[in-house]
Amino acid sequence: MKQYLVGGAVRDRLLGLAVKDRDWVVVGADPQAMLQAGYTPVGRDFPVFLHPQTYEEYALARTERKTAPGYHGFDFQASPEVTLEQDLARRDLSINAMAEDAEGQVIDPYGGQADLAAKVLRHVSPAFAEDPVRILRLARFAARFADFRVAPETLALMRQIVAGGEIDALVPERVWQEFARGLMEAQPARMLEVLRDCGALARLCPEVDALFGVPQPAAHHPEIDTGIHLLMVLQQCAAQAAPLAVRFACLCHDLGKGLTPTDLLPRHIGHESRGLPLVKRLSERWRVPADCRELAELVTREHTHVHQCEGFSAEARLRLLERCDAWRRPERFEQLLWACECDARGRQGLEHRPYPQRELLLRDLRAVLGVDLGAASAAALAEGKSGPAVGRAVQAARLKALLELQAV
Structure with a gap:
């Protein structure tokens, strides 16, 4: 029985990168030998075992044969006769098809080191x-x-x-x-x-592919092409270390521009509402988690309003906060603003421009969250109000807080 470190760990070590996960291949063994050595079986489709001390994964060397379409359409064969070279041959890329023995010697039958050097x-x-x-x-x-x-x-x-x-x-x-x-x-x-x-x-993802070649107004989008804009927005997400939900929302935020009627080009009036069904369809097709799907829908619907909020009245900004359910879900609202900032900066020559809208709306949210709702409700009840009238009184208290901010 011989054990070899394989795949990404070997690749990353050769690149001088930190090795996060280590995977191993075992040559010359069968499942019974692994069990006798104290390993715990975990593989469902092929023999994979956890090391008794490190809990790292050790897979028996195997070959595979295509039997049906798709990702699961394979027949795997693992036996003591399968060689390391045969196991490495089934891997995807040469840079991932290297192994390292116990002495640290690299086994590279398919030119992975040369491709690393040549990038x-x-x-x-x-x-x-x-x-x-x-x-x-x-x-x-x-x-x-x-x-x-x-x-x-x-x-x-x-x-x-x-x-x-x-x-x-x-x-x-x-x-x-x-x-x-x-x-x-x-x-x-x-x-x-x-x-x-x-x-x-x-x-x-035809919804995203359709954005490439679609023009936008040069005054707001010097890069012109909607697809190029999307790429730049995603790069802003990476530059700002945005979480996955924000990045998926940015991927989806302009999908409606692929459907905006040609007579409206390049203004894309109504692309926000036209994009919502596309976001829902894409999310359902990929079975996207709820947090990512919900934020994507919110950003698609509201990103233009967030961009324009500096010109809004206090009443309009309060309605924006309400539509976004900001006081009940402040963290999601902050992610909305994060995505909008990436959108605003994902434009040629505008990558570092300020985005005061983010702080303006966060300031508004802080003011609204500071309103004593209990006191506002109690005052309304004391005045003989009930039902919807109490809700309107609460909204009036929130609006007063925003108006007081403007007066400062």
């Missing part, structure tokens, strides 16, 4: 085409290692996979998992660029 993302073998999720994984790695290029032959193979329809067999949960991880990388725009280049974006 190339290259598939290991034609078997890459058997698993469509590898397209998403490659795009995610492109977002992580933004200075790496996709090998021409790998890009050609990705286009063949898309053209063959295999990409359509991906399960929604896996698509969301890979997209979510890619959005959280240092250069999320690169993920969309790679997916668009191979044609996968149009199949997996």
Whole structure:
């Protein structure tokens, strides 16, 4: 029995990056030998075990054979006769198909070190085409290692996979998992660029793909192209270390511009309301978590109003806070403002401009949250009011707090 460190841990060590997770391959063993050695089985689809002390994952060396379309359409074979080279051959990219033995020697049968040096993302073998999720994984790695290029032959193979329809067999949960991880990388725009280049974006997320080539008013969007604007907004999210919900909301915020009637171009009047059904459809298709879906819908509906709030009256700003349910969900409201700031700065030459709207509305929210609702309700009741009239009195107290802010 021999054990080898494999995959990302080897890659990241060679790149001088911190190693977060370590995965191991065991050669020359079977499940019974692992159990006798004290390992705990956890693999559902193939033999994976947890180390009795470190709890790291140790997988038996295995080969795989394509048996059906999609991510789960594989037959795995694990036996003591499977070699390390055979196990590495089934991996996606050469930079992920390296191993390290107990002495620290790197085993690199498929040129991973050379591709690391050349900064190339290259598939290991034609078997890459058997698993469509590898397209998403490659795009995610492109977002992580933004200075790496996709090998021409790998890009050609990705286009063949898309053209063959295999990409359509991906399960929604896996698509969301890979997209979510890619959005959280240092250069999320690169993920969309790679997916668009191979044609996968149009199949997996046609709502986003439709934004490329759509013009916008140069006065507000010097970059003109709506798709380019989206890429710049995502880069602002990364620069500001925004959480996933904010990044997904930014991905979705302008989807309606792909549907705005051509006679209104490039003004895109009503793109906010037109975008809402697209956000809901995309979220349902990918089975997006509720927090991400709800924020995306809120940002889509309200981002233009947030941008314009400096010109609003106190009454209009209070209505905006109410529509956003800001006093009951202040954290989500802050995320809305975060997404709007990324949107405002995701424009050519405007990446560092101030965004006072964020502090203005946060100030308003603090003032509203400071209103003594109990006292306002009690005063209304003392005046003989009831039902909706009490609610109106509470709103009047909130408005008074905002008006007092303006007077300062």
